[in-house]
Amino acid sequence: SLRLTNRVVHFFRQNYSKCTKPIQEQDVRFLCNLPMIMRAGIHSEVYMPFLKQHPALERFSSLSREGSMAICHVAMEGQHCVAGQELFVNGDEARNMVILVSGILHYYPKCGCIPIVVEVGSCVGEVALWRHWRHCGQLVAATTSEVVLVNAKKFRSLLDKGEERGWAVAPLRSYARLALGQLLGPCGHAELWNGVDVSRLTDEAFAPWTREPHRSRLRKMLTPLWSVSEGPMVRGES
Template sequence: AWLATIFWSADIPYCFVVGFHSEGVIEMRVRKIASNYIKTWLPFDLLVIGIDWSLTITSLIEDDGSNKDGIGFVRLGKTVKFLRLVRLLRLWKAHSVMNELFDRIQSEWCVIMLGISKLLLLILFMVHVIACGWYAIGTLKDNEFNWVQTNFDDKGRTDLMYKYLTSLHWSITQFTPAGMEVVPQNSAERLTSVLVIVFAMVTFSSFISAITNAMNQLRNLNRERNEQLAVLRRYFSENRIPTGLMGRIWASLQQAMGRSKRRVHERDIAILQLLPWNLKTELQEEVYAPILTAHPLFMHYSSMLKMQMRKIYQNSLREVSLGIGQELFNFGEGSETMYFVLTGVLAYREDGTDGRMPSQSMVSAGHWLCEPALWVSWKHTGQVVATTHCEFIALQVSEVHKVFGQGSYSQDCGVRKYAKIFYRYFQEQPEVLTDIWSDLDIINEMAFRAFEDDYSDDESSDFEITGASLQELRKQKDVRQVMKTRGSGMQGSNLTSSSFDPR
């Protein structure tokens, strides 16, 4: 009791510094927080804490042992019982706290199961309270006959646990069509029984409806998957597929479905369309910025042109999922998309049909693919296949170019310089460039030269910088170590200059 009282007492000053949501914004100003708390939960908390401290002091008086036989002590005992009952008001606040905790749970299955558990506990609590009240009515001295005397005293039953379970049994039967041997013996008990039955008719039907609805939601979580499996069984039966082949297919599908847990994409949440533009772009920035700004170009661009970057988040991105064994793209296909890998591992294969040596590299989360599509007319130099379930952010090249073109000449100067440096650097050595090229040292240098260096924007100066500093940086790197650590697959190539038509 002491620990609970101290905990809830300390919770009051803590609530003066806990922020709250106000019209879609988290309010963290202390003055506003204090004003909101005083107008909402503070009176309630003071009431409950006052009861806690009253009960604590009362328990000390009881332990003192003085004047236990007086009328004052009897009245004090009744007051204590009433205060303990009033203290149950804390469940009102606990309900809002539980709802906040539920909002933090990501698993839909867990939310549904916790909701069902909450309903069952609430039913048990109500049944317990009614059972205690029923027993209390049966012990009133004003009635000559009562159910306690008939079922316990006259039969010599003195076990307290048996009395409680009998009362609990009667309480449960009022919510169900079941019956038992306990019946009212006087007018007060009969009236209580009628009121409890009317209350049970309303509340218990609501509880059953809520639990049934929750069970249906639980069943619907896997409805689409079960329907597909049922259709597959029918397909096997109609085509008389051999048992051995069916077993291998079932095992492969079960493994794939167990691993392929697709992330929730923004387009799956229709309610997000109701958000105002500013709040929606702020959400998109929180989700996508850590992914895109891992690339030095977008890191510099975001720091200088935040509103333009938000337009990229809004209009140029889409989320893509790829199952095990599925292909992202194939050799020779035209590319209009740059990809950022969020999760999973991919195998990048070059078969040597374009003059390159056949090779295979692994690409994992944190890498990007097909950056050349942003700056040149690009055709894929290999094939990408998912070895695990993978998630991507796909950057639409045409939409990104629209955003780049909306800024003024001075605003987009860094992007133009980066594109020139990129184009001229790989025009000199096209054999280096592949779909998965992502040499971070060189990209950092390119971005620094484009956004940070103060040099003229004419072509000769641009070529000189690219041919000097970047080429020197390239010579200083161990190419085979880059291939090993970055998975870039930079083998020799006979790419023609037509592959580098600038965008």
């Protein structure tokens, strides 16, 4: 029918006419053969700006440069999404925090059919970074979109190791408790920041801390971090 044809044409123009799928790191074999120290530097330059879009992680990076670089190298990756692609569904085990780089995402709460529009720069599913979690909604790409994923299991494992290396993990744990209280409270959306003053929570958690000089070298930092194992970020959470 003419109506269906118009819908197909509109979908094509919105998602395929401008460009093909962007090249991802795994598509370039040469990058996989670079020395580890070079790949770590590339990952830091690519992902650090997105990591710093989260106020608490931006503050953490200013206190623990090696920690933030390790997160970029070990726990972060980019993903291209086509329109209609599901990033997660209700009941799934939460594996990543999603940072929207470009495009439009729709979040459908468990008990609602009207989507919440996710804005560029927003973080979805942050709870997974701080505790084991199952999604209570559905996240769908409304248009062709680019996202950055922070792997929750690797993130928690890195920070557990980072405590031994003197990273500023304590204020992150403090922030995590405050954030979970808001996100999982009666007024929170659990997986979205809507109504949560993340900057205020960050200021409260990091207030006792002052910037310390960065002493460790990147090569020294990276060597023991390849074998990551799961561990809870917030003490006492399961």
